[in-house]
Amino acid sequence: GNSVTQMEGPVTLSEEAFLTINCTYTATGYPSLFWYVQYPGEGLQLLLKATKADDKGSNKGFEATYRKETTSFHLEKGSVQVSDSAVYFCALSSTGFQKLVFGTGTRLLVSP
Amino acid sequence: DTGVSQNPRHKITKRGQNVTFRCDPISEHNRLYWYRQTLGQGPEFLTYFQNEAQLEKSRLLSDRFSAERPKGSFSTLEIQRTEQGDSAMYLCASRRDRGPEKLFFGSGTQLSVL
Numbered sequence: 001g002n003s004v005t006q007m008e009g010p011v012t013l014s015e016e017a018f019l020t021i022n023c024t025y026t027a028t029g030y031p032s033l034f035w036y037v038q039y040p041g042e043g044l045q046l047l048l049k050a051t052k053a054d055d056k057g058s059n060k061g062f063e064a065t066y067r068k069e070t071t072s073f074h075l076e077k078g079s080v081q082v083s084d085s086a087v088y089f090c091a092l093s094s095t096g097f098q099k100l101v102f103g104t105g106t107r108l109l110v111s112p
Numbered sequence: 113d114t115g116v117s118q119n120p121r122h123k124i125t126k127r128g129q130n131v132t133f134r135c136d137p138i139s140e141h142n143r144l145y146w147y148r149q150t151l152g153q154g155p156e157f158l159t160y161f162q163n164e165a166q167l168e169k170s171r172l173l174s175d176r177f178s179a180e181r182p183k184g185s186f187s188t189l190e191i192q193r194t195e196q197g198d199s200a201m202y203l204c205a206s207r208r209d210r211g212p213e214k215l216f217f218g219s220g221t222q223l224s225v226l
Contacts, residue, residue, distance in 0.1 A: 004154075032213050043116070044155070044203070044217040051213065089154050093213060098168065099145065100215060102154030 002027045004090050006103035013080055013110050021075040021106045023064075023090035031092040033057075033066050033073040034100065038087045047075075047088070080110045114138065116218035118204050124224045125194055132190045133221045137206030144187050145215065146179055147203040148172070155203055161187060162209060194225045 007022040025033065035047040035057070048057035053068035062077045073090060090103040117136040125131050137144050142163050147155035158177070159169045163184035173179075176194075181187040191198055201222050205215040 034213075043219045044205075044215075046214045049213060091154075099157050099160055100155075101157065104152070104154045 002031065002092060002094060002101045004092055004101055004103035006088075006090050006106050009087075009105075009107040011106060011108050013108070015082055015110055015112050016079045017110075019075070019077040019080045019084075019108065021088055021090075021108070023073045023075065023103060025071050025073065025090075025092050027071075027092055027094065029094060031094055033064070034091040034093070035062070035064055035073070035075050036089045036091060036102070038089065038105070040086070044089065080108070082110045082112055084108060085110045116204055116206055116216050118202075118218035118221050120221060121219065122222045122224075124226065126226050127196060128193055130190065130192045131194060131223065132188055133202055133204075133223075134186060134188050135204030135206075135218060136186045137204070138216055139185075140208060141206035141211075141216070142184065142209050143207050144181055145205040145207075146187070146189055147205065149201040149203055149220070150199075158189075191223075194223075196225045199223055199225045 003026045005024050032051045034049045036044045037047045038044050048059040050057040050066035056065045064073050064075045087105045087107045089105045091100045119134045145160040146158040149155045159179050161181040176192045179189045201220040203220045205217045
């Protein structure tokens with residue numbers, strides 16, 4: 001079945017550091033890939049998405065590229081801020097978007 | 113969009129009791145999803161509706177769980193004879209069919225079974 005594997009956290013960084021959170025997936029067909037973010041006390045929000053191979057999703061300085069050859073969708077940001085502290089979830093949807101399958105989440109802690 | 117609304121925010125119950133949660137999706141969102149999230153884990157799919165039709169149920173959803181969406185608007189999730197293992201955050205999400213591939217999530221209902 002479809003599944004998503006994320007690097008374990010927490011990831012602890014200083015402000016302005018470079019961020020990478022690894023995500024790999026297993027899926028049949030042509031899934032769409034997503035990063036969702038959960039800020040403390042809030043619901044999950046879509047951060048970015050990519051719907052086909054080699055697409056790059058970007059938002060709020062975060063980027064991720066859909067790599068079919070390595071089945072990966074790593075999240076990157078060049079310079080993190082304290083306000084980026086949250087839990088980040090990688091997810092995929094099967095062809096036709098019936099539902100989302102999530103990874104276990106990676107907590108990011110950014111200190112001043 | 114007024115957002116996806118879930119009630120109650122918190123529910124504490126004793127083992128063996130029944131509980132019911134409500135989800136009000138964004139209006140005109142005809143797809144509605146239920147997920148369960150335990151501490152340190154990602155959301156796990158439970159079930160989803162297209163309008164009033166329940167189209168898929170996860171094998172995680174035991175016979176003690178039932179979800180309804182009688183008029184294709186709000187939905188309820190009932191857990192009968194709760195067990196301590198049912199303690200989790202129950203999340204509701206919605207989207208418009210043929211709309212953007214994006215789920216809008218509510219803030220969830222935190223269930224604690226004592």
